Amino acid sequence: MPAHRIGTILTITGALLTPAGAAFYVLPGPGLPLLVLGLTTLTAGLATLTATRRDRTSSPHSDRNRELT
Secondary structure, eight states, rough: OOHHHHHHHHHHHHHHHHHHHHHHHHOOOOHEEEEEEHHHHHHEEEEHHHOOOHHHHHHHTTTHHHHHH
């Protein structure tokens, strides 16, 4: 599985977990671990997307890489 797809999956998962954790944090329940997990997953996904975007555009063969993906 390409790193770009992993970053997308992590970002979407983090974007869904973060509001759920915030809602559980406001309501009575164990929301802090879910909120932290959501923010961590979101951050990791965005960092992965940023790193893979830099790899795609900064390589000397970026035109060839665009044709292959």
